[in-house]
Amino acid sequence: MKIAVCVKQVPDSWAQKTMINGLLDREGVDAVLNDLDEYAVEEALRIVEAHGGNGEGGAHTITLISMGPARATDAVRKGLSMGADSAIIITDDALIGSDALGTSKVLATVIADQKFDLVLCGTESTDARMSVVPAMLAQRLGWAQLTFAGSVIVTPDDSTVTITRETEAGVDTMKAQFPCVISVIEKINEPRYPSFKGIMAAKKKPMAVHSLSEIGLGKQDSWSAVVDATPRAAKAAGVKVVDDGAGGEALLNFLVEKKFA
Amino acid sequence: MSQVLILAEFSADGVAKTVAELATAGARVGSVTALVLAAPGKGGALAGLITSGPIAEVVVIESDAFEKYSVAAASDAVAQVITARAADAFLVASSAYGKEVAARVAVQIESGLITDAVDVGADLTATQLVFGGSTTVHSRVSHGCAVITLRPNSITPDLVAASPSITTGAFEMSASAQLAQVISRAPYVKGGRPELTEAQIIVSGGRGTDGNFAVVEAFADSLGAAVGASRAATDAGWYPHSLQVGQTGKTVSPQLYVACGISGAIQHRAGMQTSKLIVAINKDPDAPIFEIADFGVIGDLFAVLPKATEGVQARKS
Ligand SMILES: Cc1cc2nc3c(=O)[nH]c(=O)nc-3n(C[C@H](O)[C@H](O)[C@H](O)COP(=O)(O)OP(=O)(O)OC[C@H]3O[C@@H](n4cnc5c(N)ncnc54)[C@H](O)[C@@H]3O)c2cc1C
Numbered sequence: 188m189k190i191a192v193c194v195k196q197v198p199d200s201w202a203q204k205t206m207i208n209g210l211l212d213r214e215g216v217d218a219v220l221n222d223l224d225e226y227a228v229e230e231a232l233r234i235v236e237a238h239g240g241n242g243e244g245g246a247h248t249i250t251l252i253s254m255g256p257a258r259a260t261d262a263v264r265k266g267l268s269m270g271a272d273s274a275i276i277i278t279d280d281a282l283i284g285s286d287a288l289g290t291s292k293v294l295a296t297v298i299a300d301q302k303f304d305l306v307l308c309g310t311e312s313t314d315a316r317m318s319v320v321p322a323m324l325a326q327r328l329g330w331a332q333l334t335f336a337g338s339v340i341v342t343p344d345d346s347t348v349t350i351t352r353e354t355e356a357g358v359d360t361m362k363a364q365f366p367c368v369i370s371v372i373e374k375i376n377e378p379r380y381p382s383f384k385g386i387m388a389a390k391k392k393p394m395a396v397h398s399l400s401e402i403g404l405g406k407q408d409s410w411s412a413v414v415d416a417t418p419r420a421a422k423a424a425g426v427k428v429v430d431d432g433a434g435g436e437a438l439l440n441f442l443v444e445k446k447f448a
Numbered sequence: 449m450s451q452v453l454i455l456a457e458f459s460a461d462g463v464a465k466t467v468a469e470l471a472t473a474g475a476r477v478g479s480v481t482a483l484v485l486a487a488p489g490k491g492g493a494l495a496g497l498i499t500s501g502p503i504a505e506v507v508v509i510e511s512d513a514f515e516k517y518s519v520a521a522a523s524d525a526v527a528q529v530i531t532a533r534a535a536d537a538f539l540v541a542s543s544a545y546g547k548e549v550a551a552r553v554a555v556q557i558e559s560g561l562i563t564d565a566v567d568v569g570a571d572l573t574a575t576q577l578v579f580g581g582s583t584t585v586h587s588r589v590s591h592g593c594a595v596i597t598l599r600p601n602s603i604t605p606d607l608v609a610a611s612p613s614i615t616t617g618a619f620e621m622s623a624s625a626q627l628a629q630v631i632s633r634a635p636y637v638k639g640g641r642p643e644l645t646e647a648q649i650i651v652s653g654g655r656g657t658d659g660n661f662a663v664v665e666a667f668a669d670s671l672g673a674a675v676g677a678s679r680a681a682t683d684a685g686w687y688p689h690s691l692q693v694g695q696t697g698k699t700v701s702p703q704l705y706v707a708c709g710i711s712g713a714i715q716h717r718a719g720m721q722t723s724k725l726i727v728a729i730n731k732d733p734d735a736p737i738f739e740i741a742d743f744g745v746i747g748d749l750f751a752v753l754p755k756a757t758e759g760v761q762a763r764k765s
């Protein structure tokens with residue numbers, strides 16, 4: 188099997204984020220591999236490990252694909268040190284400010300070029316929080332969409348994938364033939380920590396960096412635009428009471444004052 | 449006049465509350481048409497349930513594909529209706545389903561997409577709260593039909609009586625929409641309490657409950673509230689995953705959110721930080737949840753909640 192995992196470099200969830208000219212200020216904060224994409228990398232590893240593995244001696248390959256600034260290489264290294272085989276990074280100044288439509292176009296172009304069987308994604312990037320790129324990829328590629336997977340079963344013999352789609356609406360079981368776009372929820376597995384050996388090996392793994400023109404695309408216009416962005420006034424510090432036996436009553440009084448009780 | 453298409457969704461209880469919310473936002477922009485995607489023979493009855501909200505027309509499309517191919521089939525239908533009617537905007541509720549339908553539609557009709565709006569103005573400017581609610585962003589779709597997903601419970605619906613005209617539509621499904629098939633479905637069964645995303649008040653429990661949600665539920669019931677949980681509580685199996693609040697659970701924005709025995713990790717806050725009022729009960733005075741709480745009680749939830757519950761009940765009787 189030839190598997191791709193789409194991974195995004197995002198600002199650390201804990202970092203204070205600000206906007207400059209309607210765009211997230213990515214320079215001012217630490218960048219990490221999107222948490223949710225670690226689950227996708229882990230699931231890809233588990234899929235190949237159940238069927239003979241990847242890397243030296245394995246029949247399968249896992250390629251990471253990432254679109255982002257040049258320093259996206261740091262986050263991609265983490266995926267490689269977990270066990271992926273190689274990476275493709277698309278970086279270009281013309282991509283600054285891309286929306287999900289542009290991102291999915293770029294990713295789909297790279298994927299379509301390579302005859303993958305499966306593409307795995309996280310369900311959401313912690314910065315944009317849109318949860319739309321995997322569905323857009325399926326639409327653009329004309330592939331089966333198996334998203335919000337809480338479990339994934341791959342049967343290489345008949346090239347099928349069965350997932351449980353777990354959303355607020357309930358649990359659906361869905362099935363499709365290769366090639367598929369799969370997104371995984373965080374409940375699916377526990378991502379491994381890169382081992383020392385994995386970290387050392389990652390330094391030698393191939394990482395191809397391409398500009399937009401190298402993949403045959405021009406500048407992608409963004410089809411939505413930020414009009415303005417304003418930090419909301421910091422909330423006034425709330426009232427805190429220590430429960431000395433009257434905490435329940437204090438809570439009740441607050442609820443009454445606010446007309447909830 | 450501008451044409452706005454909304455996607456009408458239904459649950460076992462009838463028409464979703466989001467229908468009137470979407471219609472209310474849409475009516476600021478132009479004339480609202482609600483699209484009903486139904487199983488064969490079921491469309492008329494569903495359309496008949498749409499009795500409130502500023503909705504001028506209902507278009508019903510019946511096909512077994514909506515059950516069988518879910519998001520992919522729905523997005524083909526929506527894209528074709530938008531194109532046929534040259535709609536200026538398409539509004540759908542923010543949920544995994546709604547966002548994915550919007551995503552595929554935006555690609556198909558080559559239009560810009562805005563997700564998780566909390567408001568939409570008459571000129572289709574969308575308001576979003578980003579970075580855990582710390583920043584308000586206004587944005588606009590600059591190309592094609594404005595595809596916008598609206599967070600449930602964000603705008604006050606205009607519940608004006610509706611008597612829309614009902615028309616029947618059809619669509620042609622693409623081959624690629626039939627590639628992934630739904631084999632079986634297990635919808636979440638709704639309990640007796642309000643839906644998390646629709647509730648005015650939510651009381652949530654975390655690891656601090658130590659698996660005993662009875663006090664949390666009793667307090668919630670006294671207030672007529674929904675019950676939510678942190679991931680620590682859902683991971684431990686104390687509460688259903690479907691009721692998890694946070695980055696990978698539900699995003700909620702009730703009038704009042706009460707966090708009981710929840711530390712306030714960033715991933716939890718991402719799902720509840722925009723609540724109008726936040727109350728926290730926690731033993732640890734340094735718990736980060738207090739940083740965003742309007743009112744906090746430093747104490748044992750097992751002591752504080754029962755007393756407050758009793759007090760609320762006493763006021764009712
Ligand atoms: C990718 C990813 C996604 C995540 N998504 C989510 C998500 O969607 N939602 C979510 O909630 N979390 C999510 N998390 C987990 C999150 O980081 C925290 O681990 C989780 O929110 C902690 O839950 P908690 O506050 O209940 O538990 P803890 O952090 O253990 O806090 C328990 C609190 O209870 C207090 N306490 C204990 N006993 C009592 C008592 N008797 N009375 C009063 N207070 C008491 C303690 O002082 C403590 O502050 C995610 C994490 C990751 C990595």
Ligand SMILES: Nc1ncnc2c1ncn2[C@@H]1O[C@H](COP(=O)(O)O)[C@@H](O)[C@H]1O
Nearest residue numbers: 193194254308309311312317318319320
């Ligand atoms: N710039 C990107 N590069 C690679 N993968 C991405 C990128 N943006 C989004 N993705 C993938 O799409 C998923 C959902 O992202 P989003 O739709 O932005 O919430 C992520 O978890 C990634 O797997």
